Amino acid sequence: MTSTPATAQSAGDAAVEPATGRPAGTPAPRPADSAAASAPAAASVTGAATDAADAADAAGRRLHAPVNDWFDEHARDLPWRRPEAGAWGVMVSEFMLQQTPVNRVVPVYEQWLARWPRPADLAAEPSGEAVRAWGRLGYPRRALRLHAAASAIRERHGGDVPREHAQLLALPGVGEYTAAAVASFAYGQRHAVLDTNVRRVFARAVTGRQYPPNATTAAERKLARALLPEDEATAAKWAAATMELGALVCTARSPECVRCPVAAQCAWRLAGSPEHEGPPRRVQTYAGTDRQVRGKLLDVLREAVAPVPQARLDAVWHEPIQRARALDGLVADGLVEPLPDGLYRLPLT
DNA sequence: AACACGTGGTG
């Protein structure tokens, strides 16, 4: 078997690799493409309805080259950006990175890809093994969905991560963001990739607000599409670059504007960096919730090599009603398999 | 639309 399944799958597509990064130690390429190739389509109609599009065109032309050039210089050498990661590596990383910081993902990602280098390798194992290998990344349903996605890839796509956005979107655990991310990062396609980093960068640089709305809006999607460079390879780099800018410089708490390649044209700064207005972003509570209990229960089962008696699980939480509800929920979600005689384990299915 | 869903780092 090859160690680069998805790369082999797309071997004929020369435009794929450079989208999201470069090999470590490689001098940053400085293609002369940025300015010329990234000019968005000109607005074709006059009138007020096109003002927003015109503004986005203008903003895009000013932002594409500096942001993409900054990325060439400062992109992190993350394992899923290396060519050998392939589409499967990109997909695994995207699942793990959902709501989870990069530095916690890296070691789990490395072990995962070493153990399951292709989707079929994961699909061949019980889903409980995926849950166990997920470790303490959090939201373990993602592990279950990644396992289910691997099975679907084996059954429906001959073992290769599909290239089509619609086919990616149909996979378990793949939503709008992840479908666009895989299509863009793994296959170099032109898609608006709108994650929390990109939303914040656009909110500041273009819309002039400190933070984006609580939930993604149609206006944000429209803006993201309008800002997307025309050229496919430039668009793919732009997707990764805007995300990286949000992750490294234009951060939520304390943006480092002195290091920002577009600080001089940032709408939020030009407006005087006004404080956020509107409804505060809801803080998700955790202590005392079912989620915390589920976490404790699953922690016991992850560490166990044999089925665990109910009494071991009862020890993790004092309140019996909530404890039972949490365990029932885990079983209902397919994260835990109940056995006769009050024994429990991670699923073997 | 609002809520559930883990875990750990940080200012």
Added chain:
DNA sequence: TCACCAAGTGT
């Protein structure tokens, strides 16, 4: 300390 935050998805 504790609220906030981290490459979202499914219902």
